[in-house]
Amino acid sequence: MEREKVIEVKDLVKKFGSFVANDHLTFDVYKGEIFGFLGANGAGKTTAIRILCGLSRPTSGKVLVAGFDANHPEEIKKRIGYMSQRFSLYNDLTVKDNIELYGGIYGMTMKEIRPRTERLLAKLSFNQYGDTLIGSLPPGIKQKLAFAVAVFHDPEIVFLDEPTSGVDPITRRQFWEMIYETASRGITVFVTTHYMDEAEYCDRVTIMNEGMIVALDTPSALREKYNASSIEELFLKIARQKTETA
Amino acid sequence: MKKFMAFVKKEFQHIFRDYRTLIILFGLPAAQILIFGYAVRTDLTNAGIAVLDNAHDVVSAELITRINASEFFHIKYFLNTYDEIDPAFKKGKIKAVIIFPDDFAERLTREGNATVSIIADGSEGNNANLVTGYTTAILNDYSAGLTKQLTSAMPVIVPEVRMYFNPNLQSHFMFIPGIITLILILISALMTSVTIVREKEFGTMEVLLVSPLKPWQIILGKVAPYFFLSLVNVIVILLMAWFVFDLPVKGSISLLIAECMLYILLGLSIGILISASVEKIMNAIFISALGLMLPTLLLSGFIFPIENMPKIYDYVSLFLPPRWFVEIMRSIMIKGAGFMYVWKGTLILAAMTLFFMLLSARKFKVRLEEGGK
Numbered sequence: 001m002e003r004e005k006v007i008e009v010k011d012l013v014k015k016f017g018s019f020v021a022n023d024h025l026t027f028d029v030y031k032g033e034i035f036g037f038l039g040a041n042g043a044g045k046t047t048a049i050r051i052l053c054g055l056s057r058p059t060s061g062k063v064l065v066a067g068f069d070a071n072h073p074e075e076i077k078k079r080i081g082y083m084s085q086r087f088s089l090y091n092d093l094t095v096k097d098n099i100e101l102y103g104g105i106y107g108m109t110m111k112e113i114r115p116r117t118e119r120l121l122a123k124l125s126f127n128q129y130g131d132t133l134i135g136s137l138p139p140g141i142k143q144k145l146a147f148a149v150a151v152f153h154d155p156e157i158v159f160l161d162e163p164t165s166g167v168d169p170i171t172r173r174q175f176w177e178m179i180y181e182t183a184s185r186g187i188t189v190f191v192t193t194h195y196m197d198e199a200e201y202c203d204r205v206t207i208m209n210e211g212m213i214v215a216l217d218t219p220s221a222l223r224e225k226y227n228a229s230s231i232e233e234l235f236l237k238i239a240r241q242k243t244e245t246a
Numbered sequence: 247m248k249k250f251m252a253f254v255k256k257e258f259q260h261i262f263r264d265y266r267t268l269i270i271l272f273g274l275p276a277a278q279i280l281i282f283g284y285a286v287r288t289d290l291t292n293a294g295i296a297v298l299d300n301a302h303d304v305v306s307a308e309l310i311t312r313i314n315a316s317e318f319f320h321i322k323y324f325l326n327t328y329d330e331i332d333p334a335f336k337k338g339k340i341k342a343v344i345i346f347p348d349d350f351a352e353r354l355t356r357e358g359n360a361t362v363s364i365i366a367d368g369s370e371g372n373n374a375n376l377v378t379g380y381t382t383a384i385l386n387d388y389s390a391g392l393t394k395q396l397t398s399a400m401p402v403i404v405p406e407v408r409m410y411f412n413p414n415l416q417s418h419f420m421f422i423p424g425i426i427t428l429i430l431i432l433i434s435a436l437m438t439s440v441t442i443v444r445e446k447e448f449g450t451m452e453v454l455l456v457s458p459l460k461p462w463q464i465i466l467g468k469v470a471p472y473f474f475l476s477l478v479n480v481i482v483i484l485l486m487a488w489f490v491f492d493l494p495v496k497g498s499i500s501l502l503i504a505e506c507m508l509y510i511l512l513g514l515s516i517g518i519l520i521s522a523s524v525e526k527i528m529n530a531i532f533i534s535a536l537g538l539m540l541p542t543l544l545l546s547g548f549i550f551p552i553e554n555m556p557k558i559y560d561y562v563s564l565f566l567p568p569r570w571f572v573e574i575m576r577s578i579m580i581k582g583a584g585f586m587y588v589w590k591g592t593l594i595l596a597a598m599t600l601f602f603m604l605l606s607a608r609k610f611k612v613r614l615e616e617g618g619k
Contacts, residue, residue: 053456074458082456086449092263093256104252105457159456 003030005064006157006188007052012061014047021047023211024061029157029190034183036202037192038235044211045192049161052190053082066156078106081155081187085162089146091135095126098134099149106153120148140171144178151182158182160191164198176201196232205231207238214238249459253467260441261471267437275429275479279486282421293341293377296323296334301350309362309388313344318380335367342366342377354392422487423575424548426480427568430506431542433476434513435520436534438469442521443530461610469514476510477503487579496582505578505588508595509571515602522609542568570594 007029014022021044029035039045050056052065054073063070066079089098096117103113121127124144134142143163151158160179164172176198183189183203191202199205200219207215207222215222215238219231228234261267295313299306314321322340325331331343345363347353354360364381366374442465445451454464480503487493495502520533543549545559546568552560563569570591577583585592 055452055455074460077456077458080456082453084449084452086452088450088453090256090260090450091448093259097256097259101252101256102457104255105249105454105459107249107458109248 005029006031006066007035007190008062008064009052010062012048012051012063013059014044014051014056015059020211022051022058025213027206027213027216029188031156031188032183032186033203034179034189034191034201036199036205037190037208038194038196038199038205038231039192039208040194040239043208045208046161048208049159049190049192053077053080053159079156081150081153081158083146083150083158083160083163085165087142087146089134089142089149092133094131094133095121095137095145096130098145099152102149103152108153116152120152124148139166140168140174143167143171144175147175147178151187154185155187157188157190160189162192162194164193164195172198196230196235199231207235209238250463250467253454253459253463254470257441257468257471261475271433271437271475271479272482274432275425275483276486278425278429279422279483279490282425291317292320293318294322294339295319295377296325296331296340296343297321298325298328298331298343298345300348301346303351305351305354306346309346309385312384312388313381316380316384318376331365340367341374342381344381421548422483422491422493423572423579424546426483426506426575427509427546427548427571428539428542429479429483430476430509430571431513431516431538431568432534433479434469434472434510435517435538436531438472438514438517439520439524439530439534440527441472442468442518443524443527446521446525447527462607465518465610469518472517473507473510473514476513477506480506493579495579497578497584501585501588502575502578505571505574505592505595508592508599509567512567512595512599512602515599515606519602519606519609522606522613541566545569546572548572567595567598 005028007027009028010026012022012025013020023044025048037045037049047056051058051063051070054065054070054076058070065076068075068079070076090101093101099117099120100110100113103116104110117130121130126141126145129137129141134145137145147160147163150160164175167175172195179189179191179201191198193199202219204216204218205222206213215226215234217225222231222234223229226234226237228237261271297310297313299310310321313319323330323334325334325343334340334343343365345365347361347363350360350362362381362385364378366377442451445454445468451464455461459467484495484499484502488495516538517534520530520537524530524533541563545552545555545563545566547563548568552563552569555563574588574591574595577588581587
């Protein structure tokens with residue numbers, strides 16, 4: 001069965017001066033899948049995600065996101081959601097103000113925003129927080145809201161850049177439940193993380209090292225191939241191989 | 247457009263929810279006007295002086311009464327000998343000593359020419375000028391009256407000091423334009439640089455850049471509310487100047503507002519440039535405060551007249567926007583000058599605005615392409 005590709009990357013190279021941050025990356029992401037991007041800090045994850053989001057242009061190679069070339073970021077930006085590792089809601093605005101703001105800048109009308117806000121808050125059982133300032137909410141709730149806001153306008157793809165860094169285990173679990181629910185609505189989830197256990201939750205995982213993709217498959221296939229009991233062990237094996245060959 | 251409006255609305259929400267910002271925005275101008283208007287007076291009232299009257303005649307007595315009766319002076323000591331002058335000054339209670347020579351009235355009527363010596367405390371240069379100026383004015387006034395009485399053209403004391411645009415030497419006439427200059431640069435440059443840098447520091451800028459909003463829309467949306475608030479502030483200051491200090495705008499109000507708009511734009515583009523250059527809110531505040539407020543206070547002619555500065559500062563001030571703006575404001579507000587008289591300054595400010603806008607646009611573009619971090 002031919003699955004619909006929402007991201008196509010072929011031979012993506014990004015250089016900063018003489019430093020090669022992304023070295024000939026090639027991969028496809030399919031509609032509705034949870035695509036994990038793993039790697040140590042400085043492996044080139046953030047550079048790649050910035051190019052996919054239209055924040056930065058590739059030096060060479062072909063990048064198509066939601067059917068549009070990375071050199072036309074305006075079209076891409078309309079069709080994606082984004083949540084950065086840093087908390088991205090406004091602390092001095094209320095929950096509803098924040099939702100209205102992000103709905104508004106993605107071109108939604110107040111008529112669309114209002115009922116959807118009610119439904120969203122009801123679903124998260126956050127009804128009582130509607131008029132609360134974000135700054136006074138506990139971190140776990142903030143994080144979940146930030147994710148809900150990132151997919152509020154029903155993007156085709158949502159990019160999550162280390163969304164769970166600094167979050168307690170229970171919230172992380174609930175967070176992943178939200179990710180699953182989002183993917184089941186047909187929204188593709190592109191997530192970077194450095195928590196190896198989270199990689200197990202992804203449909204497919206890419207492991208990056210020094211700007212290159214060193215492995216890409218489903219978590220179970222990868223474990224089998226490298227004869228590892230977990231992604232963490234696998235990651236360590238790959239890293240060790242690298243240092244030995246180097 | 248709708249996206250843009252949603253963003254501008256949020257910016258207003260920020261401002262109105264943060265009462266501290268509001269206090270700075272509206273409390274500061276009001277406080278400054280009152281402080282400068284009432285406390286920091288550079289004109290003179292009730293200055294203590296001493297008189298050494300060697301003449302003891304009708305004319306000297308009449309002059310002493312007039313001087314004492316004026317609101318500017320208040321005679322503290324009557325001295326008897328020259329030796330008392332020095333101690334009187336050292337006690338520090340007096341600004342000047344006025345000395346009448348012994349044959350004062352006689353000389354005046356016979357020779358039509360008499361001298362009154364004024365010794366002023368030069369350690370307060372500004373006051374010394376005022377004291378001598380006022381005293382001379384009182385003497386002139388008296389001799390003018392005398393001349394009329396005698397119906398002979400006998401100028402008794404020659405120097406004529408006349409303040410053309412500010413006859414009463416009221417200092418708030420001069421400082422209101424300065425306050426507007428200071429407040430506008432403060433709000434437009436400082437507030438916008440802080441608000442933009444805050445988005446960077448908190449990480450929300452990244453999310454905005456990923457959104458369909460174009461970078462120029464983000465910047466415009468951030469500065470538009472401050473443009474509006476600055477204008478409201480100008481109007482508040484002008485109304486205060488009018489009702490509290492009786493200083494109406496002599497020239498065209500629309501020209502004045504237009505010049506203010508230009509200056510606000512200039513401030514905003516400097517603010518954007520600052521925000522493109524720093525990462526931390528504190529840095530933005532320091533650069534705006536030290537880099538913009540100090541020159542405005544010291545080198546714009548707002549408090550210290552540029553004519554009295556060493557030439558080098560005069561040249562330096564030519565490159566500072568506040569100098570030109572203070573000049574324009576004074577021309578319009580106090581002299582009632584039209585555009586014909588302020589076009590040069592306007593042109594210079596417009597050129598500076600264009601320069602800063604292009605520079606900040608370039609800087610932002612470079613940053614975005616380098617990875618925006």
